[in-house]
Amino acid sequence: MKLGYKAGLLLIAGVLGGCADTPKPIYSWDNYQDTVYEYYKLETGAEEQIAALKAGIEQAKAKDLPVPPGLHAHLGMLYSNTGHPELAGSEFEAEKVLFPESAPFMDFLQKKLKGGKK
């Protein structure tokens, strides 16, 4: 049913987006926004959220669509919060490669990591 719901959402997005010519989404959304919401709700642990995002990245590969903006950076934050600064660093780097618009902010986050903040 999960799939049906995503498809429903995309249909709505299509209708709201206006005319008919590009119904195809730019990104593979999967559970990104829901995972962000769970981060706020504190109902699932950080490890579960990390697993969900990693699954989302695999899904995107399978669909041959890019992951949404922010996903790698969000994953990097979760890694950083759970004591994996080197994994966090490579996620910030991945965000930068996919979205050069994020570069100054990602550099800012990298610097904080190196500065030994938790």
Next chain:
Amino acid sequence: MRHLIALTGLVATLLLAGCAKPVDYDYSAFRQSQPKSILVLLPQNSSPDVNASHGVLSQVTLPLAESGYYVFPVAVVEEVFKQNGMTNAHDIQGVSATKLREIFSADAALYLEVTDYGASYKVISSESRVTVSGKLVDLKTGQQLWSGSATASTAEGNSNNNGIFGMLLEAAITQISHTLTDKSYDVAGVTSMRLLSAGRPSGILYGPRSPKYGKEAE
């Protein structure tokens, strides 16, 4: 699956019926600014529900990104504010454009306010309604590029006069409500798509990552 096919048919009918003509809206500042990246700040909440700000904030990346913008990771951005002692929307939205640009190098910032969020109980029915208004501001000039407001409600699905939108909304909500989350969060998703999808009358313009960028009628 059968639901999906029915929905697709309805959507096709709607689309064949034609596209809405854009109403007059002054996009001159927006066109001139050509923002590529959008920083969404924690929404102000004037509804009674404490989850409103985060419920809405979690749902805004999709419409903005699908409209062609880079959207800064909302939770990471909030974390940075928190580490600098800013924990509420009032303080965060009060940070100057210059400062925001310095830290994030974003082209534009989106300021949101949630006025309705959550269930309200009426005599014969209850509904879950989410209303959000927003304005997009250029961080280089401080100039306002766009503003708008949108609402969505579970009650829409129950009234026949709302046509296709109501039916779609109802389908989305009845399906979604079986999953992990609460109804207001789901309705917030519909609201944010209405507010922040490009190509709608008086809506935002397409951004550079969209294939429709720059192709809108003048």
